[in-house]
Amino acid sequence: MQGFLVLALISSLLVAVFAVQNAGGVDIRFFVWTFQGVSLVLVILGSAAVGACLAYMLGMLKQVRLSLKLRETQAQVRKLHDELQKLREAPVSPPEQPVAETVQAPS
Numbered sequence: 546m547q548g549f550l551v552l553a554l555i556s557s558l559l560v561a562v563f564a565v566q567n568a569g570g571v572d573i574r575f576f577v578w579t580f581q582g583v584s585l586v587l588v589i590l591g592s593a594a595v596g597a598c599l600a601y602m603l604g605m606l607k608q609v610r611l612s613l614k615l616r617e618t619q620a621q622v623r624k625l626h627d628e629l630q631k632l633r634e635a636p637v638s639p640p641e642q643p644v645a646e647t648v649q650a651p652s
Contacts, residue, residue: 557593564589 564586571588573580 560589560593 567585567589569585570582571585573583573588
C-alpha cells in the first residue's frame with residue numbers, strides 16, 4: 546500500500562513538472578466546442594485529474610462487486626454451517642439389519 550502511494554506521488558510530481566514546463570497556450574476542439582488560448586498546464590492537469598477520477602470510479606465499482614460477492618458467499622457459509630450443526634445434532638439410529646431370506650432346497 547505504501548509503495549502504491551509513493552508511486553502515485555512520484556507520478557503526480559512528474560505530471561506537474563511536465564505541465565509547468567509546457568505552459569504555452571493551445572486551442573482545444575472537443576466535438577462541437579472550441580476553446581482558444583487555453584493554458585496547456587490546465588489541459589494536462591485537467592486530463593490527469595479526469596483520468597484519476599475515472600480510475601477511482603472503476604476501482605470502486607470493482608470493490609462493490611467484490612463486497613456483494615463476499616456477502617453472498619458469507620450467507621452460503623452460514624447456511625451450510627447451520628445445516629452441518631443440524632446434522633451433528635440429529636439422533637443417529639442404528640442401521641437396520643438385513644433380513645436373511647430362507648431358501649428351501651427343491652425336494
